[in-house]
Amino acid sequence: MFTLITKRGGVTLYRKHLYVFDQHQPIPAVVRSYTHSDIPELLAIQQESFPPPFPSELWWNKEQLHNHITWFPEGALCMEINGQLAGSMTALLVDDAAREEDHPWEQITDSGYIRSHNPNGGTLYVVDISVRPAYRKLGIGKCLMQAMYDVVIHNGLTRMLGGGRMPGYHLHADSMTASQYLDAVVRGELKDPVITFLMRCGRTPVRVVEHYLEDEESCHYGALMEWNNPFKKNND
Numbered sequence: 143m144f145t146l147i148t149k150r151g152g153v154t155l156y157r158k159h160l161y162v163f164d165q166h167q168p169i170p171a172v173v174r175s176y177t178h179s180d181i182p183e184l185l186a187i188q189q190e191s192f193p194p195p196f197p198s199e200l201w202w203n204k205e206q207l208h209n210h211i212t213w214f215p216e217g218a219l220c221m222e223i224n225g226q227l228a229g230s231m232t233a234l235l236v237d238d239a240a241r242e243e244d245h246p247w248e249q250i251t252d253s254g255y256i257r258s259h260n261p262n263g264g265t266l267y268v269v270d271i272s273v274r275p276a277y278r279k280l281g282i283g284k285c286l287m288q289a290m291y292d293v294v295i296h297n298g299l300t301r302m303l304g305g306g307r308m309p310g311y312h313l314h315a316d317s318m319t320a321s322q323y324l325d326a327v328v329r330g331e332l333k334d335p336v337i338t339f340l341m342r343c344g345r346t347p348v349r350v351v352e353h354y355l356e357d358e359e360s361c362h363y364g365a366l367m368e369w370n371n372p373f374k375k376n377n378d
């Protein structure tokens with residue numbers, strides 16, 4: 143069941159009813175745009191999803207969430223299960239040229255405040271995706287990603303782009319470069335909790351970016367990963 147709801151000002155909000163599966167058990171769920179009343183739960187998702195050594199200064203604050211809802215509500219999505227938020231995903235629009243640049247997360251997302259949002263940008267850039275630990279491996283992250291693909295297509299955008307953490311890299315950093323690690327994950331020789339997840343969602347690697355995010359587990363690298371709008375010609 144899929145409904146597009148247009149609110150005043152021409153902004154299209156998102157609401158989709160579906161089922162996620164806990165083993166064989168279907169669980170009713172809703173993917174929808176998040177709003178101001180969701181902010182306390184969105185803050186909790188961040189705290190649970192990014193435990194130490196991830197720096198707590200990088201968790202969302204109320205001002206950032208207010209900006210997401212205000213500047214680009216189409217890119218502010220969450221999943222609700224039994225009246226509780228299980229996960230969220232946030233994006234902004236940037237120029238297509240962002241794919242060719244080595245940008246840190248702080249620069250392209252305005253440190254998560256998204257004042258850099260360009261309403262005319264052709265690339266939907268992922269600021270964050272997180273699922274509460276108690277709700278992981280149920281397909282929720284994948285549903286959020288697919289909902290954001292809907293946003294790409296609905297808005298006629300070129301692609302989705304975003305720098306994925308590579309939190310398994312620190313376990314191999316003494317024996318391979320970050321690019322070699324990404325290649326090994328892409329070949330299926332290694333699994334990474336985020337990069338493998340992104341690939342299973344349909345994202346493909348562009349390249350590794352040094353100094354992407356303050357993230358010890360990823361040795362501060364990020365893997366730029368894209369998903370091209372299949373209805374656009376320039377995506378070979």
Ligand SMILES: CC(C)(COP(=O)(O)OP(=O)(O)OC[C@H]1O[C@@H](n2cnc3c(N)ncnc32)[C@H](O)[C@@H]1OP(=O)(O)O)[C@@H](O)C(=O)NCCC(=O)NCCS
Pocket residue numbers: 191192270271272273274277278279280281282283284285305306307333334335336338339340342343
């Ligand atoms: C990454 C994250 C969002 C995944 O969410 P999730 O709801 O557990 O993922 P899903 O259940 O939708 O998994 C989708 C696919 O990815 C795979 N996957 C999920 N987590 C994985 C992991 N840790 N290792 C390998 N594969 C994984 C699943 O097996 C599934 O594959 P399938 O569809 O082929 O069966 C979640 O682990 C998370 O919030 N992590 C912490 C926050 C974070 O680092 N976010 C990324 C910021 S760049």
